[in-house]
Amino acid sequence: MSTESFIITSARTEDLNPTTRTAIIQLCIAAHQQEDFQHLFSYVPSGGLHFLAYRDDLLMGHALVTTRWLQPEGHPILKTAYVDAVATLPASQGYGYGSALLRRLASEIGDEYVIACLETERTAFYSRLGWEVWRGPLAGRDEHGLIPTPDQTGVMILRLEQTPALDLDRGLTIECQPGRIW
Numbered sequence: 001m002s003t004e005s006f007i008i009t010s011a012r013t014e015d016l017n018p019t020t021r022t023a024i025i026q027l028c029i030a031a032h033q034q035e036d037f038q039h040l041f042s043y044v045p046s047g048g049l050h051f052l053a054y055r056d057d058l059l060m061g062h063a064l065v066t067t068r069w070l071q072p073e074g075h076p077i078l079k080t081a082y083v084d085a086v087a088t089l090p091a092s093q094g095y096g097y098g099s100a101l102l103r104r105l106a107s108e109i110g111d112e113y114v115i116a117c118l119e120t121e122r123t124a125f126y127s128r129l130g131w132e133v134w135r136g137p138l139a140g141r142d143e144h145g146l147i148p149t150p151d152q153t154g155v156m157i158l159r160l161e162q163t164p165a166l167d168l169d170r171g172l173t174i175e176c177q178p179g180r181i182w
């Protein structure tokens with residue numbers, strides 16, 4: 001299958017129509033085998049930036065950016081593009097949709113964000129696209145202080161134009177969200 005004829009668009013969560021929302025949910029459930037994606041739009045009611053790969057009128061791939069706040073040790077808190085819900089339709093995986101989506105995402109977020117971050121079990125896939133595994137200690141931040149996450153693996157960052165010089169062996173923290181840290 002050729003990917004020559006596919007297009008990638010981006011849209012804010014609040015601008016997605018119900019049909020597109022349903023297609024995104026179905027795509028994420030099919031790719032991740034996780035029914036919890038039914039609730040994607042209650043977790044992200046607005047403000048997300050969605051990247052959508054279409055072949056003809058069919059949604060083949062998706063990635064979502066929301067704003068979070070990383071703090072690498074020795075640096076101020078950085079406005080972070082946090083990437084979630086990366087998914088390609090199972091029958092169409094391995095044809096370049098995911099890579100194209102992630103490249104487009106990286107090229108569009110540099111003005112608004114200082115750095116990008118995600119958490120994955122597929123580190124090799126993202127490494128090929130320029131993402132780097134954070135090697136130093138990880139923790140969440142809440143109003144009481146730091147919550148170390150020593151068992152967390154697969155946290156990766158992507159350096160953008162505004163990213164300061166970073167030492168990946170030092171600490172990295174992120175604000176805690178309801179129900180998750182990374």
Ligand SMILES: CC(C)(COP(=O)(O)OP(=O)(O)OC[C@H]1O[C@@H](n2cnc3c(N)ncnc32)[C@H](O)[C@@H]1OP(=O)(O)O)[C@@H](O)C(=O)NCCC(=O)NCCS
Nearest residue numbers: 031032086087088093094095096097098099100120124125
């Ligand atoms: C991970 C995922 C998003 C990748 O999407 P994809 O569309 O299959 O991605 P690509 O086709 O660009 O790349 C997949 C592989 O195919 C290879 N590939 C890409 N285009 C290719 C082509 N034309 N010919 C041969 N191989 C190709 C890539 O090198 C890549 O190899 P890798 O996985 O060893 O890095 C997709 O597999 C998926 O939805 N998986 C299930 C959910 C998941 O794991 N999501 C990510 C968790 S954060």
